[in-house]
Amino acid sequence: MALKGPCPALLLLLLVLLPACLALGRRETRHEKFHRQHVDFPKTSAPDARRYCNLLMPRRNLTTDACKPTNTFIHAGPAEVDDVCHAGGTLRTENYYDSKVPFELTICRLAGGAQRPPCNYRGRTSTQQIRVLTLPHPLHAAGTVA
Numbered sequence: 001m002a003l004k005g006p007c008p009a010l011l012l013l014l015l016v017l018l019p020a021c022l023a024l025g026r027r028e029t030r031h032e033k034f035h036r037q038h039v040d041f042p043k044t045s046a047p048d049a050r051r052y053c054n055l056l057m058p059r060r061n062l063t064t065d066a067c068k069p070t071n072t073f074i075h076a077g078p079a080e081v082d083d084v085c086h087a088g089g090t091l092r093t094e095n096y097y098d099s100k101v102p103f104e105l106t107i108c109r110l111a112g113g114a115q116r117p118p119c120n121y122r123g124r125t126s127t128q129q130i131r132v133l134t135l136p137h138p139l140h141a142a143g144t145v146a
């Protein structure tokens with residue numbers, strides 16, 4: 001299945017599904033939301049991954065109502081990330097693409113305790129291929145987003 005235009009996709013990292021779909025008619029599209037949540041390039045400077053996560057999670061509004069339990073930031077430009085659905089990825093099934101090259105990531109996980117702000121995160125960096133799950137219809141996202 002050939003997909004055109006902005007990736008109507010979910011990004012799958014490890015077993016975590018990250019929404020990247022377009023949903024028109026909203027103030028923030030799914031695609032924009034995906035970039036807000038998952039793309040930080042050039043990487044924001046911080047002394048270590050823990051402090052990076054504790055800076056970026058609130059800054060990207062991922063701790064507004066509750067602490068998002070886990071989130072991955074990709075340190076590559078939005079166009080490069082989106083391209084995984086095109087030339088930058090290999091179609092594995094009709095449902096997902098794997099990136100051809102590894103990406104630099106920071107993975108943030110809530111460090112236990114409070115589920116409400118102020119949130120305390122652990123962070124670790126990783127370089128690995130990412131997987132973009134394509135969705136033919138945004139409604140399908142609801143059932144698959146972790």
Ligand SMILES: *[C@@H]1O[C@H](CO)[C@@H](O)[C@H](O)[C@H]1NC(C)=O
Binds near residue numbers: 036059060061
């Ligand atoms: C976070 O939310 C505030 C208030 O709604 C908004 O002004 C700001 O632009 C948001 N930040 C991001 C990165 O979307």
